[in-house]
Amino acid sequence: MPITLSYDFNIVRFWTESNILFCQFLNTDLNYKLTDRDMERFLKAIEDLTKEKCMPLVVDLRNVVCNFTVEAFKLLAINESFCQRITFEAFVTNSIKGKLLVLAYKRIFEPKKPFKIFDDVEKAVQYYTEEKKNVCKPQNLKSST
Numbered sequence: 001m002p003i004t005l006s007y008d009f010n011i012v013r014f015w016t017e018s019n020i021l022f023c024q025f026l027n028t029d030l031n032y033k034l035t036d037r038d039m040e041r042f043l044k045a046i047e048d049l050t051k052e053k054c055m056p057l058v059v060d061l062r063n064v065v066c067n068f069t070v071e072a073f074k075l076l077a078i079n080e081s082f083c084q085r086i087t088f089e090a091f092v093t094n095s096i097k098g099k100l101l102v103l104a105y106k107r108i109f110e111p112k113k114p115f116k117i118f119d120d121v122e123k124a125v126q127y128y129t130e131e132k133k134n135v136c137k138p139q140n141l142k143s144s145t
Contacts, residue, residue, distance in 0.1 A: 007045035007048070007049065009038075009041065009042070009045075010026075011025060011026055011029075011032065011034070011038070012024065012025050012026060012042060013026060014042070014045045014046060014049055015049070016049050016050070016055070018125075019053070019055050020055060020056050020057075020058055020125065020128065021046065021049060021050060021055050021056070021057045021058070021085075021086070022057075022058050022060070022121075023042075023057060023058070023059045023060065024060040024063075025059075025060060025061055025062075025063055025064045026063055029065065033068075034068045034072050035071065035072055036071040036072050036074075036075045038072065039072040039075045039076055040075065043075070043076070043079055043081070043082055046081075046082060046085065046086075047081055047085075050085045053085070054084065054085050054086070054087045055085065055086070055087065056086070056087055056088040056089070056090065056128050056132075057086045057088070057089045057090070058089075058090045058092065058121060058124045058125060058128070059089065059090070059091045059092065060092045060121055061091055061092060061093040061098045061101070061102070062092060062093060062094045062095075062098070064093075064098060064101075068101070073105055073108075073109050074109065076109070076110075077105075077109035077110050083110075083113075086113070087113075087114075088113070088114050088115070088128060088131075089113060089114070089115040089116075090115065090116050090117075090118060090124035090125075090127065090128060091115065091116075091117045091118070091124075092117075092118050092119065092120065092121050092124055093117060093118075093119070094119055099117055102115070102117055103117075
């Protein structure tokens with residue numbers, strides 16, 4: 001399925017493909033701090049891309065060297081629209097720092113949503129494809145309320 005829409009920010013890119021939402025962090029600036037304002041823009045992009053559907057999210061953190069504020073994490077964790085739309089999360093990282101970041105976020109802010117950590121995007125997509133019978137299949141959120 002071709003990419004139909006993507007959102008490119010200075011530090012992150014969002015797009016959907018094969019009913020999967022992708023998020024790729026592009027930031028390599030050690031001094032950049034991901035803020036709650038950034039997160040608000042990202043959440044709007046996610047809302048536009050998912051179009052009332054729930055779907056899995058693959059987050060590519062391999063290039064992340066910036067810092068995340070606690071406020072940014074909180075905003076993501078309490079956003080009802082995000083929590084309803086994203087059914088499963090796969091995080092891709094190639095560093096201990098990335099793995100610790102994901103584990104801390106999931107433990108503190110979002111312990112109930114299923115997730116898995118991978119070292120390769122293709123493995124993350126393959127895992128979801130094989131396991132999708134166990135997670136929410138893409139559906140229209142309006143019909144479920």
